[in-house]
Amino acid sequence: MRHRKDIDGLRAIAVGAVIATHAGAPLPGGFLGVDLFFVLSGFLIAGMMATGLDRGTFSLRAFWIRRARRILPALALMCLACLPAAWLLAAPDRFDAMGQSLVATALSASNLYFFLTSDYFTPAAETLPLLHTWSLAVEEQFYLAFPPLLLLAWRRPAAVPALLFAALLASLAAAEIAARGPHASAAFYLPPFRAWELLAGALAGILTRPGAALAPGLAGGLAARLAAAQAWSRRSRAGGAPGAAGLALILAGLALVPPSAPVPGLACLPVVAGTVLILVFPGGPAARLLSLPPLTALGLISYSAYLWHQPVFAFARLASFTPPSPVLMAALTALTLALAWASWRFVEQPFRDPARLPTRPFLALTGGTLAALVAVGLVADRTGGLAPARFAPWQVALFDSARPSPLRDSCHHVPGRMLAIGPDGACRIGADGRPTRQASARPPALAVLGDSHGVELAYVLARRLPPGETLVELTASACPPALTFASDNPDNPGCTAWTAAAVAWLEARPTIPVALSWRHAIYLHGKTEADLAASPSDRTDRILGPLSGPPLPDSPEGAAEKRALYAESLIALATRLRASGRRVILAPAVPELVQPVESWIRLRWTEDGPHEALPPSYHAARTAELKALLPRLRALGVETPPLPPAFCDARACYGARDGRALYFDTNHPSLAGAEALARALGSLAESAPVEGDPATDAPATDAPG
Known part of the structure; x- marks a missing residue:
């Protein structure tokens, strides 16, 4: 296949869009640059294969070696360069995860790894150095699976386009x-859902290859028509219209498709169709336009640019306590781009x-490097991030205490996971x-209802x-107490139904005491990370600010109406639970850090404690509406204990006390923080039923709900 400069220009647009988006530029659909890459890969690979099959010169071994030469050396170099940066900047858990992702990347399985490990609790995507390798893994899996399948199908070439x-x-x-x-994460990461983008390019490459019009049957007819259309495009003054329309579709998709769009579905169609038209x-x-020298130059180094941008940005963010400025980005x-040029030129x-x-030295060198990366990754994983070798003892102790529940993966309902956890399949946790x-004849002594x-x-x-x-445990990720309103939270589209089912399950068991626990502030005021770009401030106008996307339905009344909906729903939920006279306790809302606790440990705190993190006014402003609601809850008989002094006093709110971290990220209490909360709630088991109640308990089942 002859070299086309316009394809280099398309590569430049793709990588430029991805880099610009990850750098914080206002390009809503820039993430679709990856989808553009998929179409290009399918076009080039399938066209090359089909031409070789027509001529009888195609070799699977030669194909795979060419792909390995194209992909693996620069990828291995980037992975090697990440290791010293991770050693200096990554917290133990991150270094551990870095090791795991290193193994997955070396084995062309990083999309599977990030699908299995990335969820609501994962560190922000922009701080994961190897997250971008998921798309390379999708392409590598395509390169492994597609050629043998095409070889089998090529016994009847005329049927291939239809297939x-x-x-x-x-x-x-x-x-x-x-x-x-609920399985949007699977759609994003897994090859069956990305295949259509690669196949769109493959179909274009096969139908437009030299000699395709000579094939018999339907394929030949389609190829002949395409050839005629291409000839018209070359002769006619209006012949450039399809390409111009394609470029307009691509640019419109990059500029207009919002980050919340359901991908890789129909939202990707403008970019995919536009790319096919140009091809x-x-x-x-x-x-x-696409063949202009600046674009073709960027296109030539686009692969290396894609490889290097994510770790460069991620480690810069890890190295700073505050988000990088536009000038720094x-x-x-x-x-x-400098690293990309060097990688392209010298690797x-x-x-x-x-x-x-030659092939044998290449395979030995590349295979040995990948094996070394796997070994290093396994060591990092098995040694807990090599924390004692990289941090002071007091930091290691704080990192070790910044732990979540060991049952998060097995007992907490997170939309998008393959195993959903409904009320009937909720975990019963023993002492x-x-x-x-x-289930058993003996009902639970206690229930916890809430979000993460x-x-x-x-x-x-x-x-x-x-x-x-x-x-x-009745907990659902990113799910407010949405009993009387239809939550439109994109992180949990089934929240309202889940809440209703959980409350109904508890109503059928009226003697079980219930502890309620939600991150109320995020539903009332949005995320904290976008509110403060620097150190915590006493300025409540910056804290509250405009409503930044609480997962509540739109209302013409705006923020006040949304917050009123939240309050009334919480009151309704408490009323239903209290109707049986059971004990109901609302756990106090914990303060929210403006940076992950690991950043405080690495960059801000010293050995001396307690470790201050926030002014009390910050937490007070974020929870003012909840505080105003407490008298109504107490009138219903709901217990509302105060926030334990371990978290806040008159001077400050703390991220760690007595050598133990109270959080494991920006806002979720660690086990140490949960222990402080549990002490504030008192002994809930005192009012638990002593004997079983077969009339209200569910039949035994092992199946998740």
């Missing part, structure tokens, strides 16, 4: 459905040339900390129960 088109439609339908449902109809003003972008080009590096989903802020509290409260008693 590809059918597979494309099936993948697109699956992607659209999954991206709008199928070369020439014209769009091709001339511009400098980091320039550094990325990509030499390794792709068999004359400079030994072991969970079971099997209830997880550690549930675990700690369960450990305080007498032997033989259990606690049922």
Whole structure:
């Protein structure tokens, strides 16, 4: 396949959009640059394969070696460069996770790794150095699976386009459905849902390859029509219209598709269709524009630029307590391009040339490097991030105490996971900390209902129960007490139904005491990280500010009406739970840090404690509406204990006390923080039923709800 400069220009647009988005530029759909890359890969690979199959010269072994030469050397160099930066900047848990992702990247499985480990509790995506390798893994898996399948299908070349088109439609339908449902994370990371983008390019490459019009049957007819359309495009004054339309579609998608769009479904169609139009109809003003030297130069180094931008940005963010400024991000972008040019010049080009590096030495060198990366990753994972070698003892102690519940993965409902946890399948946690989903004649002694802020509290409260008693954990990620309104929280589209089911489950068991725990402030005022760009401030106008996206329905009354909806729903929920006379306690809302606790440990705190993190006014402003609601809750008989002094006093709110971190991220209490909360709640087990109540307890089951 001849070299096309306009394809280099498309690569430049793709990588430029991704880098600009990750650098904080106002380009809503810049993340779709990855989808553009997928279409290009499918086009180039399938077109090259089909041409080789027509001529009888295609070799699977030669194909895979060419792909390895193209991808692996620069990837291995980037991974190696991440290790010293991670050693200096990553907290133990992050260094541990870095090791795991290093192994997954070396084995072309990082998309599977990030699918299994990335959720609501994962550190922010912009601080994960190898997160971007998920897209490389998708392409590598395509390179492994597609060629053998195409070889089998090529026994009947005329049927190949129809097969590809059918597979494309099936993948697109699956992607659209999954991206709008509870398994959006699977749609984003896994190849079956991304296949349609690669197949769109592959179909274009096969139908427009030289000699395709000579094939018999439907494929030949389609290829002949495309060839005629291409000939018209070259002759006619209006022939550049398809390419121009394609470029307009791409730019519109990058500029207009919002980050919250369900991808990789129909929201990706403008970019995918636009790319296919430019590939199928070369020439014209769009091709001339894409062939401009600045774009083709960036296109040549686009692969290395994509490789280097994420770790450069991620480590810069880890190195600073505050978000990088636009000026710094511009400098980091320039550094990325410099590294990309060096990688292209001194790694990509030499390794792709068999004359400079024959196949056997290449395979030995590359294989040995990947094996070394796997070994280093396993060591980092098995040694807990090598914390004693990298941090002072007091820091190691704080890192070790910044722990979540060991049952987060197994007992907390997180939308998008393959195993959903409904009320009927909720965990019953015993005093030994072991969970079971099997009901028994003896009802639980206690229930915890809430969002992710209830997880550690549930675990700690369960450990305080007498032997033989259990606690049922009813927690759902990013789910407010949405009983009387339809939550539109994109992180949990099924929140309202889940809340209703949980309350109904508890109503059927009227003797079980309930502890309620939510991160009220985020639903009332939005995220804290976007509110303060520097150190905590006493200025409440900056704290409250405009409403920044609470997951409540839109209302013409604006923020005040949304907060009123939240308050009335919480009152309604408490009223229903208190109707049986059971004991109901609202856990106090913990303060929210403006940076992860690991950043405080690494960059701000000294050995001397207690470790201050926030002014009390910050927490007071974030929870003012909740405080105003407490008298109404107390009138219903709901207990509302105050925030434990471990978290706040008149002087400050703290992130750590007595050598123990009270958080494991920016806002979730650690096990140590949950212990302080549990002491404030008193002994909830005192009012638990002593004997079983078969009339209200559910039948035994191991199946999750």
